[in-house]
Amino acid sequence: MVAIAIMAKAPRPGTVKTRLCPPLLAAEAADLYRCFLVDKIAAVGTLAGAQPVIAYTPDDARAEFDGLAPGFSLVAQQGPDLGARLHSTLEGLLAAGHAGAIAIDSDTPTLPGAFLQEAVHCLSRPGPDVVLGPTEDGGYYLIGVRRAHRELFDGVPWSTSDVLDITLRRAADAGLRTACLPSWFDVDTPDDLERLRMVLDAGHDTPACQTRRLLASWRR
Numbered sequence: 001m002v003a004i005a006i007m008a009k010a011p012r013p014g015t016v017k018t019r020l021c022p023p024l025l026a027a028e029a030a031d032l033y034r035c036f037l038v039d040k041i042a043a044v045g046t047l048a049g050a051q052p053v054i055a056y057t058p059d060d061a062r063a064e065f066d067g068l069a070p071g072f073s074l075v076a077q078q079g080p081d082l083g084a085r086l087h088s089t090l091e092g093l094l095a096a097g098h099a100g101a102i103a104i105d106s107d108t109p110t111l112p113g114a115f116l117q118e119a120v121h122c123l124s125r126p127g128p129d130v131v132l133g134p135t136e137d138g139g140y141y142l143i144g145v146r147r148a149h150r151e152l153f154d155g156v157p158w159s160t161s162d163v164l165d166i167t168l169r170r171a172a173d174a175g176l177r178t179a180c181l182p183s184w185f186d187v188d189t190p191d192d193l194e195r196l197r198m199v200l201d202a203g204h205d206t207p208a209c210q211t212r213r214l215l216a217s218w219r220r
Contacts (some may be wrong), residue, residue: 002123002144003093004102004116005053006040006069007077007086009033010061019188028218034068035210036187039109041069043207046113050120051098055089083153091148099124102131102144107186109208110199111141115181119144128179130171132164136185139163149174 009016011034013026020029044052054065057077065074075092077085086103093101100123104116115133122131123144130152133142138161143152151170156163171178187196200212 001049001051001098002100002102002120003051003053003073003096003098004044004047004104004120004144005055005075005089005093006037006044006106007089007103008037008054008056008065008106010056010058010064011037017188020190020193023190024193032193032211032214033106035208035214036109037068037106038210039208040104040106040111041072042209043111043113043116044104045071047117047120049124050102053093055085055103057085082158083156086143087148087150087153090143090145094145094148100144100146102142104133104142105186107188108135108141108184109187109211110196110206111184113207115184116142118181122179127177129176130178131181132167132178133181134164134183136183137161137188138165139186140167141184141186142181143167149176 011030013030016033017029051073053073053075054069055075055077056065059076062074075089078088079085089103090101102119119131119142122128123146129146131144132140135141140163151174152167156166168178187193197215200215
């Protein structure tokens with residue numbers, strides 16, 4: 001099976017979604033991020049042919065994720081930066097015998113589950129060496145590999161608009177075949193949060209049940 005790991009932080013005030021403060025208070029940002037996580041856990045839990053995983057941080061958060069994600073495998077993130085944590089997570093899952101390993105973000109609550117399922121399909125049959133899910137800000141919400149490739153992660157300027165382009169260029173330089181899923185938006189800034197409100201208010205067919213409920217309660 002293909003392992004698919006949500007890169008997750010414990011939803012604690014002051015440590016998550018800090019770029020949304022203001023307008024949110026730290027506790028509100030933590031509540032929102034918890035809903036993002038629950039919605040992403042629900043989406044991953046429905047995938048066929050996949051082993052669901054939570055790659056969590058900090059190290060003492062295991063008990064929190066035992067409650068949030070029953071039935072998921074839990075692994076602690078390792079490394080000093082995002083690139084090192086992504087590489088070590090994927091490398092560990094591949095070393096455990098999975099046919100492929102995927103890491104996904106926890107900042108895209110409205111991401112269609114079909115995109116995740118397509119990534120699983122890409123790695124469970126002959127095809128690309130690397131699968132990427134681009135975000136509209138130049139990063140990616142998903143990366144999947146058949147083998148560990150440290151060069152895709154070392155020295156990448158994370159949280160910039162160059163992340164996707166650099167990753168694609170490095171994959172090409174290494175002779176790796178890549179496939180890109182449809183682009184989507186993540187929620188990092190107040191403008192992103194307003195866009196999320198509008199999408200959910202418009203009644204689009206999105207799976208973000210917990211996020212929708214929380215934002216509706218704030219509006220009331």
